[in-house]
Amino acid sequence: MTLLEPFHSTAIQLPNRVAMAPMTRGRADDKTGVPHPLTAEYYAQRACAGLIVSEGVWVTQTGKSGPGIPGLVTEQQVAAWRAVTEAVHEKGGRIFAQLWHAGRVSHPDVMGRTPVAPSAVRQAGRIFVADSWVDTVEPRELREDEIGGVVQDFATAARRAVEAGFDGVELHGANGYLLQEFLADNTNRRQDRYGGSVAARLRFPLEVVEAVAAQIGVAKVALRISPGNPENDIVEDDWKEVYSRLLAELRRYELAYLHVIDTPEAEALAYLRPLWPGVLIANLRSEEPTSQREGESLIEAGLADVVAFGRLFIANPDLPVRFALGAPLAQADHDVYYGARLDGYTDFPAFEPDSAKFACSARS
Template structure:
């Protein structure tokens, strides 16, 4: 019988349980995108997860979305990650880097560059900058000849990441960032081979995944998706057809996994489960929504055919989440005022559960 705490084989990795730590922005890297000793401690504290997926890591400077987020596009950045991967492995864990190109969800005050996107359509809302939130700027539409370079940036970052000790990478294809923008009906107004039809809109995602799989191996390459999600103002008019076509192309690459968010209804996510022949990770609750993933939601999705289940906010305030799920201990609440930036308070200071004598 499949249970949350039973083992699972993911490529060359043997996971001791089916609990995945979902990627979550914490904005505690240095100004030049270096990982820190505190980040090493943070991830090592959570190494009992079957798999850790890091916060979003920019694969290029222009791909940076938020200030104080880590990068993987220079050798110095890659070297800084070694302390993180070594600490996680020393504690018996496994860790993938999430590669996140923000596309239009960025600002010149953060990167020194005008953001780029599939079309000159701004994101909805305000973006974070070093001086506080500002309206999302109008991005520069990528020229056709530039697109391959941005797809290739994921692959180059993946090479640096694996050399720095990561067990693999996850492409951030969700939540309104660059891959998601290409999938979108309203952020992507292109009339060349990267827009218009479903085949055109999925092309960038497939090319980024193919380049990454070629660089480090498909068994080390996953992708996260938010079918029907509306983050940063994106819209997808034809979710079942779009994602069925995308998964068919990705299946031919034999990727390690697809990681889907509960941004579509359950029948749609079940249809995508049936369409995907490989490992299927489900994040059962809407990111930053009113509910957090709990044991009941995880068991529900395992019963529906998910292979692994990702937990987000519960991992922030419960470094021993796997043990709490095993014993039924209470899940500590998170202090949302310390989610982004700042020091170690609300980052390294959450204790393990204390059992009464």
Template sequence: MLNALWNPIVAGEISLPHRLAMAPLTRSRSTPNGVPTELNAEYYAQRASHALIITEGTQPNADGQGYTLTPGIYTEEHIAGWRKVTDAVHKAHGRIIIQLMHVGRIAHPDNTPHHGQPVAPSAVQPKGDMFTASGLQEMPVPRELTTEEVAATVDDFRRAAAAAIAAGADGVEIHGANGYLLHQFFATNTNQRTDRYGGSVDNRIRFAVEVATAVAEEIGAGRTGIRISPGNPFNDIAESDTHDLYPALVRALAPLNLAYLHVLHGGDDEPLHALRKQWPTTLVLNRAGTDIATRAQDVQDGIADVITVGTMALANPDLVERVRTGAPLNTPDPETFYGGGEAGYTDYPTHTA
């Protein structure tokens, strides 16, 4: 069944040599103003043998930052920094897309460049604390975006996508999962709006569809992907109508003919199979917490076209070769996942026979 991983595939306009891709992983190692560095370029270039690299979440505007030392893609400095990364990956014969992630309410003013109040669909405070330079702090009540500000945020995604292409990326992925801004519009506990972005399913998916449409218009649908995580409670999300909302979302997105849909599996195969039947192009699947053989079976069975791996890719820069040859895998070190320097970032060893 592992043989299924090694067949090439084309996702939109992006040709992939095989089907084992790298999932987005926050690493918090950019500069304080969100500019990628030479160290980031080295990290991604080390992993260029993956079919596709999906970068860490990258904020499309200043409000979109929630965590410390995460990268942005909305200034000329950001574009220049990302150009170092994309050039290094392309020199290593890889393909890389930048994930556009607006965190919405999952933020703290101390972590944003303007130190402003976080924004969200509604003024509903998230449970939990946020790591800041001065330690853990309670996340505050966010400010509800006005109808006009929602439209302006759509334009920010559009501009960020153009900036990603200017930085040399092969495309972008829109982050609509894991309790961040798009996901907050989907969920009834975080979206209590009464305008055209709240209430009905069609209204709650509207922002995501507008963002995807704007990005596809700006850089081409064949270079645009979107990630979703149906039923995922991460970041204090409570979805009351998953089985209605996600089919409606996929129906609305399907005519755009995007390069791919990236699904973070939530443990229930029934909705996954339903989405597979609905989605017209490449389906990328992240079945977290399972081994490569299990994930490869999804490709063999036609449930997924491409699979993504997270911590396995983090800890094994040569993961593709290790999987091909059956070599043992390095063990990830959670203590070095976020922040710091080379340790736990660019110093994981490659396998030597």
């Protein structure tokens, strides 16, 4: 079994096991949250990925984390995403939208109001706003009677995603944003139905899954998690208990897939894989980008069905073809990762101009 073999499940059929990880690129119009016109070409160039997961897309303006991040709320945003999904489908690809609420990892300078979170616990460190790094602010604790509205924001955005032609949605439950803030006890200090015990900390993410599945059908719903990941000042000392219970609850749903970020701090994948009978996409978080060799090992060890690659896709739009050919990989300068600049976005060429003849898989 290799990365270049097809993958089939009830919900998803992929020509290879090389997924493109969600990556915020900050190219959207900052005022309107409308994706840049080049975004369609950017993703279409990467249609060889077994599955593309879009950059994180906010489900409500309050959930916007930083400058140039697109939304999936207004008609104009939906129309722009429709052009993206059509361009990807025309090239034979598949694309899920990553639905994102940043919770406390935001700033009034980014979205005009105080960020919201399970509890008024400020994130240590600084955050990037318009064009500089500033101190984080203390978020406002969500009132219990507001939480249903945020759940609904996810469900509405999921409906919008389907209207815009996405093949499904991936709920962003990783990297210290709102869903994970409810799971982690350093960010969730609540003593109501949404906090206090592990079962209560699971409630909000599970309500989001339930509402989104009811809205668009569970086969179109996926969840990304990063157990024990300290990113954005999360502390999850009890991640084994939290995530084994989360997965036990999620086993009721036949999700399209579960996307697990494995970190050197937790090494959660080996622990969680036996607890998840469904489709699993894995991604590694470390200094160096996840490599082809690491991806192959994850598949061979049975730890993942599909592997997501992030940074390598920035400069290698035809990454699966390069893997198949053993072709050299291009490097992207870190400076082009984010920002309202157009270089470093759609200007990385394919290695093999006639990539399509490989039909994005080694078998063709």
